[in-house]
Amino acid sequence: MQAGQCARFADRATCGTSSEFVAIPDSFISGGVPDADMVLFVASVPTDPDTNAWALACQTDKFGRPVAGIINFNLNNVDVSDQTWDRQLRTAVHETMHALGFSSNSFNKFIDRRTGKRYSADVPAQGQDIPGVTQSVTTRGHRVSYFVLPTAVAEARDHFNCPTLRGLEIEDGGSPSSAGSHLEKRVFYSDVMNPQAHTAPSYSRMALAVLHDSGWYDADFSKATVLKWGLRAGCPFAEDYCLAAGRVVAGGDKYFCPGPPSSGPKRRCTMDRYSVGQCGVYSWSKPLPAYYQYFPDTNKVTVALARACV
Numbered sequence: 001m002q003a004g005q006c007a008r009f010a011d012r013a014t015c016g017t018s019s020e021f022v023a024i025p026d027s028f029i030s031g032g033v034p035d036a037d038m039v040l041f042v043a044s045v046p047t048d049p050d051t052n053a054w055a056l057a058c059q060t061d062k063f064g065r066p067v068a069g070i071i072n073f074n075l076n077n078v079d080v081s082d083q084t085w086d087r088q089l090r091t092a093v094h095e096t097m098h099a100l101g102f103s104s105n106s107f108n109k110f111i112d113r114r115t116g117k118r119y120s121a122d123v124p125a126q127g128q129d130i131p132g133v134t135q136s137v138t139t140r141g142h143r144v145s146y147f148v149l150p151t152a153v154a155e156a157r158d159h160f161n162c163p164t165l166r167g168l169e170i171e172d173g174g175s176p177s178s179a180g181s182h183l184e185k186r187v188f189y190s191d192v193m194n195p196q197a198h199t200a201p202s203y204s205r206m207a208l209a210v211l212h213d214s215g216w217y218d219a220d221f222s223k224a225t226v227l228k229w230g231l232r233a234g235c236p237f238a239e240d241y242c243l244a245a246g247r248v249v250a251g252g253d254k255y256f257c258p259g260p261p262s263s264g265p266k267r268r269c270t271m272d273r274y275s276v277g278q279c280g281v282y283s284w285s286k287p288l289p290a291y292y293q294y295f296p297d298t299n300k301v302t303v304a305l306a307r308a309c310v
């Protein structure tokens with residue numbers, strides 16, 4: 001990168017997907033953008049009606065760091081009322097973090113802060129681990145992937161009070177763009193980088209640590225907020241089935257429903273004790289995989305992304 005210039009955008013004249021994009025001004029291409037570390041295009045191109053927003057990086061520098069990116073908001077789903085401010089802000093921060101590199105497209109470009117070198121020179125095949133960044137193991141009856149980045153793991157071990165925690169579980173549910181690019185909702189339920197918006201989101205040290213461990217940024221951890229979900233809840237909470245043989249996992253009593261409500265919804269306090277919630281159990285169109293079957297009815301589920309529990 002030249003002093004006073006953003007990286008050139010090569011020959012690329014658009015930023016986005018093949019069908020949803022913005023045009024990059026010619027001046028950005030010919031002259032760069034002075035005094036900018038990154039150019040983030042904020043757009044409202046028509047998109048999938050069920051999507052609130054999406055984001056991606058569209059150009060990187062020679063170190064793999066995104067220098068141009070786009071956030072596209074679906075204006076039909078943007079609610080500007082005061083009551084939804086936290087949720088809307090969370091969406092904007094979430095998408096910005098994707099554009100900054102919290103994305104499966106970027107993980108193989110992460111730089112090990114201890115060596116100054118990339119973790120991997122290769123582009124991994126779909127689902128393949130990136131040594132030092134992600135690791136997959138078979139647990140709870142299926143393949144589960146984790147971030148094993150050093151700062152992020154240290155933060156997660158502290159958060160869950162689990163000194164042996166393998167890593168930060170990566171979301172495996174949802175659309176192809178959701179799986180692999182988020183923290184697992186079951187473990188990081190209200191965190192900014194789980195796949196779904198939450199009314200009371202947290203901006204955890206763990207989410208910041210993933211980008212810190214990219215080697216491209218120094219996270220300001222003083223800006224993080226405490227993730228109440230799973231705080232000091234122990235290893236079983238983070239690693240085991242949320243419900244087994246009709247019993248909630250150790251440390252999980254205030255987070256998980258004990259079973260399907262046999263006589264209507266069971267109302268109870270939410271995990272932060274700020275409101276009243278209920279255990280909603282829904283029918284899936286077909287039996288769930290064996291490792292997600294918590295209830296006698298094999299197609300019953302609560303929150304699909306959260307390993308089918310919560």
Ligand SMILES: [Zn+2]
Pocket residue numbers: 094098182194195
């Ligand atoms: Zn996302």
